[in-house]
Amino acid sequence: MPLIRSASGGRRMAQAITITASLSLSLCLASCSDGKSASQAEPSQEATAPSSPFTLPTLSTPAPPPVRAQNTPGAVPTLNQAPNPDSGWTPPALKFYNDDYSVWYQDDSITQQDSVTDRGNLEGYRTYDGYCLGYVIRDISSVYHQQRFDDDRYSRNRAGQAEPIVHDFNSDKPEKLGLVKDDGGIMDGYSAHWTGITDSKQWSQRDLTGYRFSRVVGDAGLRFDVWIGCESGHEISADQWHTILGGIRIEGMDSPAL
Numbered sequence: 001m002p003l004i005r006s007a008s009g010g011r012r013m014a015q016a017i018t019i020t021a022s023l024s025l026s027l028c029l030a031s032c033s034d035g036k037s038a039s040q041a042e043p044s045q046e047a048t049a050p051s052s053p054f055t056l057p058t059l060s061t062p063a064p065p066p067v068r069a070q071n072t073p074g075a076v077p078t079l080n081q082a083p084n085p086d087s088g089w090t091p092p093a094l095k096f097y098n099d100d101y102s103v104w105y106q107d108d109s110i111t112q113q114d115s116v117t118d119r120g121n122l123e124g125y126r127t128y129d130g131y132c133l134g135y136v137i138r139d140i141s142s143v144y145h146q147q148r149f150d151d152d153r154y155s156r157n158r159a160g161q162a163e164p165i166v167h168d169f170n171s172d173k174p175e176k177l178g179l180v181k182d183d184g185g186i187m188d189g190y191s192a193h194w195t196g197i198t199d200s201k202q203w204s205q206r207d208l209t210g211y212r213f214s215r216v217v218g219d220a221g222l223r224f225d226v227w228i229g230c231e232s233g234h235e236i237s238a239d240q241w242h243t244i245l246g247g248i249r250i251e252g253m254d255s256p257a258l
Contacts, residue, residue, distance in 0.1 A: 089142055089145050089146075089221065091119050091140050091142075091221060092140065092220045092221075092222070092252055092253055093252050094138070094140065094220075094222070094250055094251065094252040094253055095250070095251040095252055096121050096136075096138050096248070096249070096250055096251075097248070097249040097250075097251065098123070098136070098247055098248055098249075099247045099248075099249055100243060100244070100246065100247025101247070102243060102247075103127060103236060103240045103243050103244050104125040104126060104127045104128070104132070104134065104228075104244065105125065105126060105128065106123055106124070106125055107124050107125060107126050108122075108123060108124050109124065110124035110126070110133060110135075111123065111124035111135060119139070119140040119141070120137070120138060120139035120140055120141075121137070121138045121139075122135065122136070122137045122138075122139075123135060123136045123137075125228070127228075127230070127236065129234065131203075131230050131231045131234035131235075132210070132228055132229065132230035132231075132234070132235070132236060133202060133228070133229060134210070134226070134227050134228030134229065135225075135226075135227055136225070136226050136248065137223075137224070137225050138222065138223075138224050138250070139222070139223045140220070140221050140222050140223075141221050141223070142221055143221070144216060144217075144218055144221045144222065144223055145218060145219065145220070145221035147218070148218060149216065149218055151215075151216055151217060151218055151256070151258060152258040154216045154218075155189055155190050155214050155215045155216050155258065156174045156190045156214075158190070158212075158214035158216065158223075158225065159171075159174035159189070159190035159191060159192045159212055159213065159214040160173070160174045160190075160192050160194075160212075161212075162194065162196060163227065163229070165198050165199070165200045166194075166196035166197070166198050166208060166229070167196060167197055167198070167199075168196055168197040169194060169195075169196040170194065170195050170196065171192045171193070171194040171212075172192050172193045172194070173192070174190040174191065174192040174214075175190065175191055175192070176188060176189070176190055176258060177189060177190065177191040177213065177242075177245065179242055179245040179246040179248075180213075180215070180224075180245055180246075180248045180249070180250065181246075181248070181249040181250065182249070182250045182251075182253050182254060182255050183250075183251065183252065183253060183254045184254035184255065187215060187224075187250060187253075187255040188215065188255070188257055188258040189213050189214060189215030189224070189258070190213070190214055190215070190258075191211060191212070191213045191241070191245070192211070192212055193209070193210075193211055193238075194209065194210055194211070194212060195207070195208070195209045195232075196208055196209075198229075203229075203231050204231065205231050205232065207231070207232035208229045208230065208231065208232065209229075209230055209232050209235045210227070210228045210229040210230055210235065211226075211227075211228055211236075211241045212225065212226070212227045212228075213225065213226040213227075213245055214226075215255070215258075217253070217255050217256070219256075220253055220255075222253070224250075226244065226245060226248070228241070228244070
């Protein structure tokens with residue numbers, strides 16, 4: 001996909017956003033200073049580490065019992081293997097598209113591409129005036145499938161969560177929004193407007209405002225998030241946010257209604 005350069009009148013960000021990952025996926029917009037971590041929304045249904053709302057639960061593997069040596073001839077005991085929780089799940093073959101670049105343009109240089117699984121997809125974005133940065137992440141993992149979370153509650157809780165670089169965080173109540181397209185027509189999700197303060201050097205001022213959209217489809221093992229953060233006074237409008245979401249299309253899945 002061709003890279004569109006931002007307008008010459010807009011300001012350029014001095015550094016890029018880096019989205020990092022641990023063994024279980026943990027996202028963070030980088031170049032953070034020593035500021036406090038972001039406040040949390042209501043307790044999430046997701047089993048996460050307290051320091052990051054993006055950390056996925058790790059699945060422990062039961063240790064097999066020890067095999068004791070026998071002093072007399074006899075059959076060596078056979079160890080029963082624990083059932084494979086992935087055996088009944090086939091990852092969906094999904095394709096993701098952005099059909100509208102009127103508000104922002106793609107710039108993957110601000111992302112760390114190995115922060116998603118090999119089944120996932122991550123894209124970085126900038127607005128043309130240079131005041132806003134964001135990302136779209138689609139990750140497919142058996143973890144989401146195995147946990148059997150309630151899609152509606154999980155998606156709603158995620159929409160009200162903060163990025164780790166944003167503190168003094170406040171979010172409006174997430175509202176259901178159906179704009180992202182899939183094979184069934186529309187993929188419902190939850191969207192919230194937020195405000196906060198950052199110590200990151202990515203923005204020239206500390207006050208930020210933005211939006212977040214989240215949807216989890218447990219049967220497909222899909223977690224889908226769209227995030228944007230803008231300097232206060234230069235934020236995008238609600239209509240522009242809706243334009244961004246309406247330009248995103250997922251092929252290969254008919255998501256159930258929330």
